[in-house]
Amino acid sequence: MDDQTRMMTGLTGLGGLQQADVDPDSVRKQQSLGQPQQDIGDILQQIMAITDESLDEAQARCWPEESPAHWGGSDDPTEGGRAGGGMAGGGLPLNFQHRKHALNCHRMKPALFSVLCEIKEKTVLSIRGVQEEDPPDPQIMRLDNMLLAEGVSGPEKGGGSAAAAAAAAAAGGSPTDSSIEHSDYRAKLAQIRQIYHSELEKYEQACSEFTNHVMNLLREQSRTRPISPKEIERMVAIIHRKFSSIQMQLKQSTCEAVMILRSRFLDARRKRRNFNKQATEVLNEYFYSHLSNPYPSEEAKEELAKKCGITVSQVSNWFGNKRIRYKKNIGKFQEEANLYAVKTAVDAANVSAQASQANSPATPNSGGYPAPCYTPDGRL
């Protein structure tokens, strides 16, 4: 069904409008008779008065007493029915009601309507093809993706993105510290999320309200001038586009807020925190008990990381630093090495005592130091 037919289908149901009445020739004939010329002036004036009314007036007025079916659109009661519900004409100035009634019952109305239809057909032809199916805005897609990735839009996932969790995990320091930072970040992100969603909801509500206003107005006007469903669709699309540009601003500022939060969080992470005593002890124990080959395997690193509440790469950093610093100044670390050697020996003794076995635990470096520090490939 093309535009014109749709438009006309939409119009055929107009209250009291008969096809026979809309012969353009009859208009011209009547115009030439003098009296009808005044009629045309009247009716035009009335139309102007109605089209001058404010949106609020139109919205408040709701649906006319007669059948709303003349709009030619859906007869879904939910669609625009809200305004049309039980307030037909209520609360409006009497003169307005009179004017409207006079206009609708005017004997010239069908003729005028048909003239308007004719003009419309021409203009519809000329504007056809102007409307385009606009593709999804790449910028808004980018914003959407980022908001989704940051956990602002999309389903709630315990607050915070995977990136945030990783950042928190890498924050180092005691587990308590990192969890404090993490929860702080999560709380702030949740706040941003909440603001974003409430604003979005507000915009969506405003959009649908405004769309209803405009649709009601157009429906009302469709009684006095031809308006095709296609036109209403286009108008709705224009409104939606306007509101989506407002939404984009919201998304943009939300993204900005998240970026600021993240950069602050990362700055905090950048601040070096010394590992806690227990973590350093665990790492040193491993280092001095494997002094002949202080290169923990991936599995050993993972276990150490777990024990110390730090990441595997932090374990790697620690061993890297430790090896080089130990090698550079073995003398300085002698005391520390002794301490841990004793510690290891005592622990081992405890273990064997518990197992009621007198056998030596045979730790790689039990008692022995300072062992030369070799790299895995034999380098010194």
Next chain:
DNA sequence: AGACATGATTTAAC
């Protein structure tokens, strides 16, 4: 404040 300790980063070699 300055020295030293220490975790992280960078660079180059493998």
Next chain:
DNA sequence: GTTAAATCATGTCT
């Protein structure tokens, strides 16, 4: 990819 080595940046001690 890992590692050594140098270096940076910050924490901690005096």
